[in-house]
Amino acid sequence: MNTNTQLSDSALISLYIAGKESAFEQLVNRHKNKVYTTIYLIVKDSYTAEDLLQDAFIKAIHTMKSGRYNEEGKFSSWICRIAHNLAIDHFRKEKRSPMITLEDGSNVFNNMSFSEDSAESLQIKEDTHARLRELIQTLPQTQREVLMMRHYAEMSFQEIADATGVSINTALGRMRYALINLRKKMLNNNIAYDKNLYSE
Amino acid sequence: MIKTSTQNELIQYVYNELADDACEQLELALTQDLELAESCSDLLMMQQLLDGAAKAPHQRAIDNILNYSKSLSLQS
Numbered sequence: 001m002n003t004n005t006q007l008s009d010s011a012l013i014s015l016y017i018a019g020k021e022s023a024f025e026q027l028v029n030r031h032k033n034k035v036y037t038t039i040y041l042i043v044k045d046s047y048t049a050e051d052l053l054q055d056a057f058i059k060a061i062h063t064m065k066s067g068r069y070n071e072e073g074k075f076s077s078w079i080c081r082i083a084h085n086l087a088i089d090h091f092r093k094e095k096r097s098p099m100i101t102l103e104d105g106s107n108v109f110n111n112m113s114f115s116e117d118s119a120e121s122l123q124i125k126e127d128t129h130a131r132l133r134e135l136i137q138t139l140p141q142t143q144r145e146v147l148m149m150r151h152y153a154e155m156s157f158q159e160i161a162d163a164t165g166v167s168i169n170t171a172l173g174r175m176r177y178a179l180i181n182l183r184k185k186m187l188n189n190n191i192a193y194d195k196n197l198y199s200e
Numbered sequence: 201m202i203k204t205s206t207q208n209e210l211i212q213y214v215y216n217e218l219a220d221d222a223c224e225q226l227e228l229a230l231t232q233d234l235e236l237a238e239s240c241s242d243l244l245m246m247q248q249l250l251d252g253a254a255k256a257p258h259q260r261a262i263d264n265i266l267n268y269s270k271s272l273s274l275q276s
Contacts (some may be wrong), residue, residue, distance in 0.1 A: 005226040024269050028262060036257040050261040057265040065272060129253040136253075150215060151250050157217060179211075179246045 009075040017064055028057060031076055035083045038152045041136055041144075042087035052090060056083040073159075080153030081163075128191055135185045144180035146171055202236055214243045240260070 017024035
């Protein structure tokens with residue numbers, strides 16, 4: 001039986017440090033997709049992203065188990081920042097040019113439920129999300145960075161401003177342009193943008 | 201034409217970072233300004249699409265992480 005379902009990240013970390021492995025499992029499952037996406041959008045390769053995901057969480061394990069975890073910030077921001085740094089380091093070491101990997105889409109939505117959708121609408125969603133990931137890569141670096149930090153790493157705009165050395169208004173402006181540009185690119189590329197497809 | 205300051209507030213609003221009093225003012229403006237309401241709708245739509253674009257790792261990668269953590273617990 002699992003009793004940790006509704007616990008905060010902070011509570012789960014305390015339980016984990018006290019030796020409860022199931023608390024860590026909750027923590028990993030809660031944040032794995034955002035951490036993985038943060039990495040994937042930089043390295044653009046599923047296998048590399050999974051390797052770096054493991055490295056990021058292993059770093060987190062060592063930090064927490066050695067009592068060096070600083071509880072001041074949010075866990076999600078912290079783990080995504082570790083992941084972001086590892087992905088950037090990897091990218092620099094590999095000295096690869098940005099490359100967009102085509103996806104077969106078979107595992108993209110493996111933990112999401114679209115059981116009520118038709119096969120056709122599922123395929124449209126899948127294609128749209130894959131194309132969206134490609135379009136994110138085409139954004140100017142400053143816009144892409146803010147978008148990833150806010151949307152996937154869940155950093156606040158003030159945290160992003162501090163981390164990138166700009167004012168909060170600049171961070172907000174970059175996010176605004178990132179979203180506007182993405183929307184324009186989607187429309188220009190005739191990518192499905194049907195509100196009915198995404199309604200709850 | 202929406203002012204830049206209002207557009208920035210809109211971004212903070214859709215990401216739940218707008219202060220309560222500013223939130224109330226913006227919500228009132230949304231009921232009176234169609235252009236602003238459409239901008240808000242577009243931002244929310246992009247948010248939803250970005251949520252959907254998140255990728256999930258294979259379970260084997262998660263199992264490796266959890267097993268590594270357990271192996272450290274066994275050693276200590």
